[in-house]
Amino acid sequence: MxxxxxxxxxxxxxxxxxxxxxxxxxxxxxxxxxxxxxxxxxxxxxxxxxxSAKSSITGKAREVVNLAVSEVNQCEYCLAAHTIIGRKNGLSDEQMLEIRGGRATFDAKLDALARLAKDIVVRHGHPDPSVVDAFFAAGWDKGNLVDVICTIADMTVTNYLHGTTKVPVDFPAAPALNR
Missing domain, CATH: 1.20.5 (Single alpha-helices involved in coiled-coils or other helix-helix interfaces)
Structure with a gap:
């Protein structure tokens, strides 16, 4: 309802x-x-x-953040929508399930991104410094860090809007994540 x-x-x-x-x-x-x-x-x-604002976090990288954040926030609407968008950006269903779990072992740079996005959300904006260090060690820079945080903020808005309103999901359901 x-x-x-x-x-x-x-x-x-x-x-x-x-x-x-x-x-x-x-x-x-x-x-x-x-x-x-x-x-x-x-x-x-x-x-x-x-x-539509300019960002250094685009394409696959943006979907890594969107999926990791939506999983932590348990947003069925955003998971459904971003599974479709993830496919359009070249991510497989298996990769997206892994990303939703906070990892992307198929790509070291995306893995550091997934780990950071999940950690920022799980730890309410206070990520473990070692996760931030790993993000930089994977080749991301300070501008990317700021853009990741902005992407998390954008995704959180829609996660919260759906969580509060419970409007019907009008996309095919995302595959279940085995926890």
Missing amino acids: SAINVPTREEVSPANQAIFDTLKKKLGRVPNLYATFAHSEHALGNYLASQ
């Missing part, structure tokens, strides 16, 4: 209606979680702007 409804185009402001139209052209539909942002006059536009 959803705590709040998924608004239709007719239920949102004219500015959000324009964003809905753009999303529908780009994606073929407005995903439920994006629509839920539109209960606010500004949240959907602000969130989409943050998603």
Whole structure:
């Protein structure tokens, strides 16, 4: 049961209606979680702007962060959506399951990233210094660290929005992670 409804185009402001139209052209539909942002006059536009902001964490690396964070936060919506996006970025289902567990042993640099993203979230922004050191030793730099933290923040917003609203997941469910 959803705590709040998924608004239709007719239920949102004219500015959000324009964003809905753009999303529908780009994606073929407005995903439920994006629509839920539109209960606010500004949240959907602000969130989409943050998603399209320049970052050194892109493609596979971004999906490593998104999947690791969404697993820690137990967000079934974001896990489902980012499993699809992860595939589009060249990650296999097996790799994504490993990433959700906080590792990426198939790639040393992505492994350090997955470990860091998970540790930052699990330890509420106070990662173990050895995990940060391993991140730098794997070839990441200080700018990457800041961008990882920004990516975690973006993902946490959607994780929390879904966790609070419980809007229906409109993507195929992510494979179960054996714990």
